[in-house]
Structure formats: C-alpha cells, structure tokens
Amino acid sequence: IHNVIFEDSRQGSQLVAQEIADLIRQRAASGQKCVLGLATGSSPIKVYEELVRMHREEGLSFKNVATFNLDEYHPMERNNIQSYHYFMHQHLFDHVDIDPLNVNVPDGMVPLEEVKEYCRSYEGKIEEAGGLDFQLLGIGRTGHIGFNEPGSHLNSATRDITLDHITRVDAAPAFKGLDNVPRKAITMGIGTIRKAKRIVLLAWGQNKSEVVKETIEGEISSEVPATYLQEHGNTTFVLDKEAAAQLT
Ligand code: F6R
Numbered sequence: 033i034h035n036v037i038f039e040d041s042r043q044g045s046q047l048v049a050q051e052i053a054d055l056i057r058q059r060a061a062s063g064q065k066c067v068l069g070l071a072t073g074s075s076p077i078k079v080y081e082e083l084v085r086m087h088r089e090e091g092l093s094f095k096n097v098a099t100f101n102l103d104e105y106h107p108m109e110r111n112n113i114q115s116y117h118y119f120m121h122q123h124l125f126d127h128v129d130i131d132p133l134n135v136n137v138p139d140g141m142v143p144l145e146e147v148k149e150y151c152r153s154y155e156g157k158i159e160e161a162g163g164l165d166f167q168l169l170g171i172g173r174t175g176h177i178g179f180n181e182p183g184s185h186l187n188s189a190t191r192d193i194t195l196d197h198i199t200r201v202d203a204a205p206a207f208k209g210l211d212n213v214p215r216k217a218i219t220m221g222i223g224t225i226r227k228a229k230r231i232v233l234l235a236w237g238q239n240k241s242e243v244v245k246e247t248i249e250g251e252i253s254s255e256v257p258a259t260y261l262q263e264h265g266n267t268t269f270v271l272d273k274e275a276a277a278q279l280t
Contacts, residue, residue, distance in 0.1 A: 033248055033262055037276045041236040044270045046079035048168070048232055052083060055166055055230075060096045065134075067158075067165045068099045069220070070124075071178075072116040075170035075186060075234040076237050080123040087128045094130035098161050100154075100177040101137040102169070103219040106147075106192060108140030114207060138190070138218040141216040147218065151190040155224060167228035171235050174198050175243050175256030179219035184257045188221030222260050231267040233258070235275040244271060245278040 038044035052068065059066040070076070086092040101116060110117040117137045125135055136157060142150040158164060169177050174196045180188065181196040194216055195203075204210040225231065235244050247258040248269065259266045 033113060033264075033269050035212060035248065035268055035271055035276065035279070037271050037273060039273065041078055041217050041234075041272050044234065044236075045076075045081055046274060048204050048234065048270055049079045049082035049086065051232070052079070052091070052166060052168075053086050053090075056092065056094065056097055057102060059165070060093065064096065065161065066097050067161045067163065068097060068118065068230055069164040069167035069225070070099050071103050071170050071171045071234075072101065072103075072119045073128045076168055077123060079168065079234070083124065084127040092128075094128045097130055098134040098162065099125075099130070099136060100158050100161075100220070102225075103217050104138040104140040105214040106138075106142070106218050107182045108159065110137075110140065140218065142218070147192045151192070151218065154190045154218075154220075158220075158224065164224075164228035167225055167231045169225070169231060169233040169246065170231055171240060171243055171258050172196075172199050173202060173239065173243050175247060175259070177222070177225060177233070177258045179217040180222050180225075180257045180259065182255050184222050184254060186226075186254070186260055187223040189223050190218065190220050192216055192218050222257055226260065226264055228264075229266065231261065231264055233261065233267065233269045234271075234273045235269065238274040240275040241278045244275050245280075248279060 075195045104116045108115045186240040203213045207213045246256050252259045252262050
C-alpha cells in the first residue's frame with residue numbers, strides 16, 4: 033500500500049477525482065468503456081462533487097462509464113432516502129450524463145431466497161463488463177471495506193452479510209436510532225474488490241486514524257479485512273493529516 037497525506041479532504045478528493053476523470057477520458061479516446069466500482073458514505077462525497085463540477089464546467093462525459101456500487105442495506109427500498117441507491121443518484125448519477133442502463137447498485141429488496149442467485153449474477157455482470165478498472169473505497173471503524181466485516185474471507189464474492197454492531201452504531205444517527213438500522217446488507221466480496229485493476233481508499237478525520245494504522249501497519253488478518261489490501265499491487269490510501277496521525 034502506498035499512502036498520500038493531504039492537508040485536508042478537499043485537496044485529497046480533488047486529486048482522486050482528477051485520476052478518475054483522466055481514466056474516463058483515456059478510455060473514451062480509445063473507444064472503450066470505463067468500469068468504476070463506487071462507494072457511498074461520507075468519505076467519497078467531495079470526490080463526487082468534483083466529478084459533477086468537471087462534468088458541468090470541463091465537459092467531462094460519463095457516456096462511456098459503467099458503475100458498480102459496493103453495497104446496499106438489506107432489506108432497503110431503493111427510493112428510501114437512506115438507501116445507497118438514493119445516495120448515488122443524489123450525489124452523482126442525477127447530475128451527469130451516465131446511461132442509467134450502465135448503473136448498478138445492489139438491489140436491497142431481493143427476496144431472501146433469491147439473494148444467492150442475485151449475488152452470483154451481480155458478480156457475473158462485473159466480469160462481463162470486463163472487470164473493475166478502478167475501485168473507490170472508504171473504510172469502516174471495524175476495518176470493513178464494502179460491508180466486508182471482520183471474519184470475511186480473502187476470496188469472498190458478492191453476498192449477503194450481517195452488519196457488525198460498531199457499523200450499526202456508526203450508522204445510527206442517519207437512521208435516527210440504532211433500532212432503525214438494518215441488520216443485513218448485500219456487499220461485493222473481498223475477492224471482488226481485489227480483482228480491481230486499481231484501488232483508491234479514502235479516509236478522513238481522527239475517527240479513522242486507529243483503523244488506518246492497523247490496516248497499513250498491522251498483520252494481514254480477516255479480523256481487519258482492509259489489511260487484505262496490503263497484497264494488492266496497485267492500491268493507494270488517500271488520507272488527511274488527522275486520519276494519518278497514528279502512522280509511524
Ligand atoms: C459504503 C461502504 C463502507 C463505507 C465505510 C466508511 O459504500 O462500502 O465501507 O465506505 O463504512 O463510511 P464513511 O465514509 O461514512 O465513514
């Protein structure tokens with residue numbers, strides 16, 4: 033893992049948005065699709081803001097872009113304002129010229145008995161698209177990437193998982209109380225994420241400094257699933273000073 037530390041999240045986000053824009057344009061120039069793996073949560077918001085600005089002011093087009101989101105709560109209606117489906121439309125998809133047919137967010141309403149088959153087809157769709165060219169990640173305080181909580185296997189694929197208590201506590205304010213936070217989610221697996229050709233993980237703020245240290249300096253372990261990224265040859269952690277504060 034290679035890390036870059038910025039004065040603040042705005043500067044870090046601008047660099048990441050620039051890398052994504054360059055990739056989209058480079059792919060478009062050779063008539064190819066650009067396949068992006070995307071995250072929700074607070075960490076990527078400024079990256080999406082900057083991409084929207086580049087679309088409006090610099091003519092950045094998303095016509096050749098296909099996206100796959102990491103995760104969605106289950107059960108969760110797509111039009112619920114707490115859904116990741118809603119989040120992505122609010123922060124990115126509604127403001128750029130992406131073809132809705134190229135947008136993929138796991139469906140939070142798949143019936144339980146169909147989840148297995150659904151997850152297999154999500155995985156298959158990523159492969160058919162040619163794999164993820166770029167995967168954007170945040171990190172949870174449990175060390176999760178996507179919703180791959182502690183105990184996740186190195187080769188795990190897209191599947192349904194039970195959210196860790198800490199993850200639900202962190203989500204509680206957005207849901208106006210712990211009891212309202214879903215207990216389950218559908219997430220891409222560690223194996224899915226590791227196949228991405230390029231991975232950028234964002235972490236901002238002092239709250240993340242401990243898990244960032246464990247992830248970068250700790251032993252590789254399923255107890256901190258993000259440590260699996262140590263074995264991915266093309267991963268960069270983009271941090272602000274606060275998130276990097278405990279690194280030696
Ligand atoms: C979101 C996701 C999660 C978040 C993580 C950090 O799609 O997969 O792993 O990236 O929980 O969330 P924030 O950015 O809100 O601190």
